[in-house]
Amino acid sequence: MSKTVTSQDRTTYFSHDISGRLSQAKKLAGAKAKYTKAIYTWTEDGTSVIMKVLSLKASRDEVIGEAKALSKLNDLRGTGRVNMRSIIHNKMFPAIIMSKKTGESYFSSQAYKQTHKKARGALLQSVKEKVCEEVARVASTTGILHYDNQPDNILITFSKDSSNVVSVQLIDYGPPYTYAVNTSVSKESIRLEAMAIMI
Numbered sequence: 001m002s003k004t005v006t007s008q009d010r011t012t013y014f015s016h017d018i019s020g021r022l023s024q025a026k027k028l029a030g031a032k033a034k035y036t037k038a039i040y041t042w043t044e045d046g047t048s049v050i051m052k053v054l055s056l057k058a059s060r061d062e063v064i065g066e067a068k069a070l071s072k073l074n075d076l077r078g079t080g081r082v083n084m085r086s087i088i089h090n091k092m093f094p095a096i097i098m099s100k101k102t103g104e105s106y107f108s109s110q111a112y113k114q115t116h117k118k119a120r121g122a123l124l125q126s127v128k129e130k131v132c133e134e135v136a137r138v139a140s141t142t143g144i145l146h147y148d149n150q151p152d153n154i155l156i157t158f159s160k161d162s163s164n165v166v167s168v169q170l171i172d173y174g175p176p177y178t179y180a181v182n183t184s185v186s187k188e189s190i191r192l193e194a195m196a197i198m199i
Helices: 008-010 019-024 060-072 110-114 119-144 187-198
Strands: 036-044 047-054 076-085 090-099 145-147 154-159 165-170 177-181
Touching: 008 060, 008 187, 019 036, 019 076, 047 076, 060 076, 060 090, 060 165, 060 177, 076 154, 110 119, 119 145, 119 154, 119 177
Parallel strands: none
Antiparallel strands: 036 047, 047 090, 076 090, 145 177, 154 165
């Protein structure tokens, strides 16, 4: 997505200080990753939102690319910079505010924990099929290809008895595995490619 960034994008995204938004936010534990410094959540206009504070390891265009992807998905609620204080100094970090998705990750779900080890293979295969269908649907309708389909980037809704996957939602459209693709590409070919990578 970083290759789609224009000079106008560089002046539009992350242009102002939104540190004040953190006053109403709750920091989520264990949310650090290579490109993520912290994640916060709060309710805004009756809707749950997430603020993802990005580390300085990601380039400016990579960060803007993530915001552009979320905008195309209608999930972007805002961007800006936040002041993260430390004992030594203060620094401004890019931050993205987005809609909060529902569901749970595979390995922390009750479905996974309650399923006998011998039956987990079938459950995981069901998850993979739903993920690949969702990857293909999103890519063919929005032109955004989510390629980082590891368990932590997928939120799953299971049936009440935990035996079936009702739906999946893709999260984390950050670098380096999010791409802009032509929506004319066959949905089935995207699904098959996604399945080949996940197997």
